[in-house]
Structure formats: C-alpha cells, structure tokens
Amino acid sequence: MLNKRLICKILGTLLWIEAAFMSLSLVLALLYMEGDAMGFALTVGITILAGTVLRLMGRHATNTLSRRDAYLLVAVVWIAFATFGMLPFLIGGYIGHVTDAFFETMSGLTTTGATIIDQVEGLPHGILFWRSLTQWIGGLGIVFFTIAIIPSFVGGSIKVFAAEATGPIKSKMHPRLTTTAKALWGIYLLLTALCAICFWIFGMSPFDAVNYSMTVTATGGFATHDASTGYFNNVAIDYTAIVFMFFSGVSFALLYASLFQGKAKQLFKNAEFRFYTALTLTATAVIVYFLLRYNHYTVSDAIRYALFQVVSFITTTGMFNEDAAQWHHITWVVLSLCMFFGGCAGSTAGGFKCARGVIALKILRNEVRRMVHPKALLPVKVNNTSVHTPSQIKLLAFFIAYITLCFTAYFIMILAGVDSTNSITIALSCGSNVGPTLGLEIGPTMSWSILPPLVKWILSGLMLMGRLEIFTVLVILSPSFWKNN
C-alpha cells in the first residue's frame, strides 16, 4: 500500500527547499526593486505554508518507502515544484495565464528551455534569475539534490535515485548514495562556477554570466536576452558555451573519475563518450558543408555556428547564436537526429542518451549478423561488460515508448492545426528536453506563445515524461499501479 504520510512528509520538506531557492530570487528582486519582490515574497510564504501543512500531515510516518511510493513521490515532487514555481510569474502578472505559467516553469525544471514569453528582455531581474534557477535545480534532479544535503531524509533513497536518475545504467561511484550525490553536485557546482567566471571574463555582466552559466551547465537553454547568446555576438563567449555545454552532456560520474580519481584515460576509452564525440563531430561536419555550399558562410563562421548549434542540440540545451531556420532543410534533419540522441547518461542532458544509442546500434548489428550466423551467441558489450538480455529488452521498450510518445504528441499537434515540420520538431524537442523547434511557423529563435492551450498542457506532460525517462510517469498512469496487489 502507498505510504501517503511519508510522501507528504518528504514533499513538505522539499517544498521548504524550493522556498529557500525562491528566497534567493526574492533577495535579487529586493536589490533591483523592479516590482517583482511582492510576488516572490507571497510565493515564498505560500510555499512554506504548503510545506508545513504537508509536514504536519506526514507526522508519525513510518520511514519505509516502497518502490511504488518512490515513483509516485518523484512524479508528484516535479509537478508540485512546477505548480509552486509558476506563482511568481502569475502573481507579478508577467505571464497572464495559468497554462502559460505552468508551461514555462515545467520547461524550466525539465531543462527544456522552450519559452512562451515573447520578450524576455523587459522582465525584472528577479524573474529572469528564477527562470534560470529552475533549470539549474532541475538539471541533476530535485530529489537527488536533497539526497546530497539531507542524507537521512529518505528511507528508500536508493529507490528514489533509481526513479529519477537518467540513463540505462545507474552507476554509483561510491558505496553510499549520499557521498555519490555530493560528488556529483560538486562537479555540477564546479562546472557552473567555472562557466560563470569564463563568461564574465569574456565580457558578460555578472548577472548575465551567472544566469547563462546556470542554464548552460543544466543544459536548459533559458536566456536573459531574446536573441540568446547571439545577443553578445562574441566568438569567445560562443566557444566557452560550446565547451561547457559539451562537458555538461558527459556523464558526471565519468567526469569525476577522470578529474579527481586520476583516470583521465577512462574518458577516451568510454564507449558512450566516444559515440557522443563522434556524433557531435560528424553532425558538425555535415552542417559545415551545407553552410558553405548553400549559405556562403566563411569557414570560421560556418564552424562556429555549426558547432554551437550541434552541441546545443545534442546536449539538449537549445541555445542559439544564429537563426537555424534560415539554413538548408537537411541541416534540420541532422539537428533533429542530435536532439533525438541527446547527451550521455548521468549528465544533465536529456534525450534518448548516447549509452542507449550505442547499445541499440549494437543490438541492431547483432540481429543483422544473426541472419548469417543463426546459431552464433552474440554479446552486446559496452566498456567490456556485456549487457544482459533483460536490460536489452528494457532499452528497446524505452525506445518504443519514446517514439510512441513523440508521435502521439505530433498527431495531436497536427489535429490542433500546427504546421507539420513544427509539430514533429516540437514533439522531439519536448520529449528530449531540448527547447527550440525547427520549422516554418515557429523558428528556433521564436517563443511558443502561439500554440493552443491544450497543446501546451500536453507538451508540459511530455517534457516531464521526457525528463523522468517516461517509465516513472507511465507506471503511475497504469491501472495496475493503483490496484492493491
């Protein structure tokens, strides 16, 4: 049976943590005094109150979390964070409608980065900071953050970790989850700080540097300017962003091992990393070719824009420094492919994940070989360990779920009258938590405000499912989850 009390208790604690994050924005709002402080103050109050009520409801909870509880908890936490996180937009009147506000917040938390705000430059600093912060919190996972700072608070933390972490292989670097969580958050903080410093050195204002660094390392993509990083039109900033996006798309556990455990060689031996790098380079080469051939860019510009766009899409960040809508259509296909695969498992990136890509391609290769050698035993080996058949089946099931989900969203959007190219890229973009879309109606640089409300709700759900890797949400929607057996 579901341990509702414990779920309430943990949810209450997490809301307090969200309130703490909001207070940061409140401080900023008070510093700049642009009229958004009231909204934040109210939101912090409401969130703390809700957290307290939930904690009271969860008094005397037994500290055992079943697998079922863990799935429900994770899904509910993300929805609750989005619900409370949208209040500053609504109270301040910066976003007029609940649909839009929820969409914006969910897009932030899931590090998608699709926005419905047409003009972000007019917004107060507090609100802009809150948008970036939602992405940063969502980057490694809300509950995972809490495991790092309050180790004892979840009895079945290992199950929660399994429900929220991304990728097919949930690797630990240390016997204990708390230590693992601390190490991963350490890497995350380090990346963010380095990125902010680099941005600042290359000419951003401190406020912009902090915001962009948070959304870059979270591979989110919210920007404080309408033209995203294109606003700066600065080669150094573009390349800094490329480097940090790229490394935020690498498994943090792998980064930790190569940086702090003296196993730098491991990075280049890792099958997933190699696949990720190869995919990035190939896609860039193809796009460079088309830019040179059809759009008459100079070589250095072509490389800069192509690499930026490819890394931005493959890491599912979704920032832009050039309007890709003007490019040749084939480049859109290449970018869509990047969107689909996404970054490495155990990073902040979304998508199908390169680890799965590697395994899926090996399964495919094996099946072809089996046509010729029907009796051969063909292992699927990744980094010298073979992937068991149940894991292979799970992976293929994930693939099917992913595709079905994207196509369902595509279908609904077509029915709602959205342009076809846009529909398919929007579905992919949300499912992989990328952000921009490619197409004729809505370009990558535009906001999504013109979409109908129903579509926005569906896309919000799609983003959440994409972030939690589908099954965590899907299992809750299944009838057998709620049956008492």
Add this chain to the structure above:
Amino acid sequence: MKVIIVGAGAIGAHLADLFSKIRQDIIVIDEDQEKLERIQADSDLMTIRSSANTPIQSLKDAHVNRADLFIAVTRDENLNLSLCVLAKSMGARQTVAKVENAELSDPQIIDAFRAAGISSIIDPDNLAALDIVNGLKLTWARQRWDVHGGLLTLLGIKVRESCKILGHPFKEIFKPDSPYHVVAIKRNNLTIMPSGDDRLLPGDFVYFMTTRDYVPNMRIIMGKDNYPDVKNVFIVGGGKTAVRVVNMLTHDVKAKIFESDPRRCEELIDLVDTSHVMVINADGRSVANLMEENIKAAQAFVALTGNAEANILACLTAKQLGVRKTIAMIENLDYMDIAGNVDIGTIINKQALTASHIYQMLLDGDVRNMRNLMIVNADVAEFTARPGSRIIRKKVGELDFPSEAELGGLVRDGKGVLVNGETQILPGDIVVVFCHGIEMSRIEKFFI
C-alpha cells in the same frame, strides 16, 4: 567504515542488508550479475561483478587496501581463505572467512590463521549446532540468549493457556522490583514494544529479560513445569549440522539420527559416537518409522534436512505424536513468519545466525553482543555507558528514550540487574537494549 563482502548468496545478502541499515560503506563482489542487481535494488551499496579469472582485479577495483573489514562468504571455503589472505596482504584491516569444515573452525588453530592474515573464522554449521544444543537444554523456551556470560538472560517463550500471568495488564503484574520484564511481544506478525496496558494472550511469542537465577521460576510462571528434560532426541537428516549437534551433546542424552541415504548412514557411523547415538536408515518423516523407533519416549525432535518444507512438516508430525520440543532448520528466510505461526517450536537459520555473528564483530568495541532475533524482527545489543553520556544524566524513567527501544537490564560489578523507571545508570554499566524498527545509531547516541 568500509566493508567488502565477497559472495552475494544468502549470507552475503543478509549481511549487506544489515550493514547498509547502519550506514556503512559496503561493496559486494560476486560473479552473478542477477544476484548483485537484486541486492543493489534494495540496499544502499555498491556492487562489483567479478569473474572467476579475475578475483584480484575485483579486489583492486573495490580498493581493498582501504577496507576496514573484509568478509569472504562464498560457497567455496578454500576461495574464502585465500581471498582473506590476499585481502590482508593488500591492506585490509580485518578479514573474516566462512568455512564448512569442522576442523578449520577449531579454536586451537585460529592462531595459525591469524599468522596468515585471517582475523576470524566463521563456521555456520557450528553456530547452528550450538544454538540447537542450547535449545535442547531448555525444552520449555524457544530461544534463550545469555547476555554477558549469563548474568542476564533473554528468553523467547510461546504463551500457552497454562501461563499464570495470562490476561493481566502488565502494570498490575510488574512492580519496579519484579525479577523479570517483558521486553517485546510478537502477535499476528506484528511486534509490540509493551506498555503498562498491554497484556499477554495465548499464542503470543514473548521475550522476557531476567536474571540467571530466576530462570527456573520463569518456567513455573509460564505454566510449563510439566515439560520434561531432554534425555532422548530424534534428529531427522544426517547432514553436517546433525553430526556437529550429536558430537556436542553430553553422553547422558541418547540421540537417533534418521537418514534415508544408506551410503550417508555408513559415513555417519564413523563420524559419531555410537555409544549414545544410533544411526537409523529410514525416512524420518514417516509416522510408521517414528512410531517403530518409539517416538513417545523422545522429548525433543530436530529436523535438519536440507529442505525447509520437509523440516516444517516433520516437526508438525512430531508435535502430533506428542513431542513437546521441536526444532527445525529453515534455510529460506521467507518462511520464518509462517514457521513461527504454525507452531513448530524453535527455528534455526544458518544465514541469519552467521550474518548476525559477523555483524557483531563489526559493531564498535563498546557494543559487545548483538543478535538478530529473527521471529520478532528486532535487535538486541549490549552497550557500555560511558562517563558523560546522555544515558547516565537522568533516571531511566525521565530519559527521552525512543519508544521503539526498551532497556532490558544491566550488568554492574559482575551482577545482572533488571532496569526499571527508577534505575539510575552509572558509568561503566553494561546495558542491554532491545530495539525494534529503529536505527541502532539513534540508540548509540545515548551511550556516547
């Protein structure tokens, strides 16, 4: 503290579970990926898959040089021993190896093992046999645990209609100076930490804390004074454990071992002292065979075949035939609850015994003894009260002690004393704590 466990079988898994509950850094190494995944799904620990060809590489991967405790509990005793020697030479602080052979667990050769780098030897059969022999000495109780060399005694007893204190609220029965306490009750699969309004009901499984001298009186209070002492014991299944048991029995106890395999019977007669042990080549589950050997004359019945279901059924049969004391060996932990409910008497589980024995080694030097009582799903531990610790600041009744835990008794100046609300614990006292569903660390805080 870093613990490395090699072997993810029943013992390894049980140990990993125990250790992860007290938040230690645990690494489990095994060849079987599926076993590892099962453990990893439930407990907070790291697993490393080894292959038969690369045991040393997996030790390196686990950073055995930084291990505080290295436990080898694979099926292969030679592998266990050699892994421990390797681990020690690679820098592990303490090593424990599980063995099967009785000769290897002989206390006299432990020095030879220590010289080779093996700190302790664990022999599950030996532990099981000890438990069974202790059980046979005490026919009317299911479990007996002597705390601190017998100064205090914990008794697990099934409550029958003949119990003298049946149905009375505890606040009426127990005065502060009562010579015994109820520390826990198991009723309908639930564990109750008793309060003054609770009472005993027939069918309860109850844990008493008492002093050694008072143990015979407990027998009268529980209405079990008509339980005879064991002079004849029937043992079904002539495995290794059975041999250990009969060799530990005193010569005034006659034993009959039922073994259906004739070849094993031939072996058995060489292994046991036939002056008081009789080996019978017959199936011990058959009523006819039992009657033929005159089971009416037996006071105890021990089922030690490798099959848990057979052991449970054999014990039930023996109960029907009038044997009061039955003991069943059950390898499968999932059967524990059922076995407790169907009333088959004492239950022996080698995995749990071994795991709690090793667990006890790990716990701080101040925790002297630790035992997992399987039926109530609770833990008993001994702590030493240090000067300046929280436990000695107030009287027991005024302490803010968690309700999931119960102070049973204490040992002071070599004498066992029971604890009540008026007791003032002094530095140096060894306190016995009974806890259920609470982390040991929360209790430990009171003693540091």
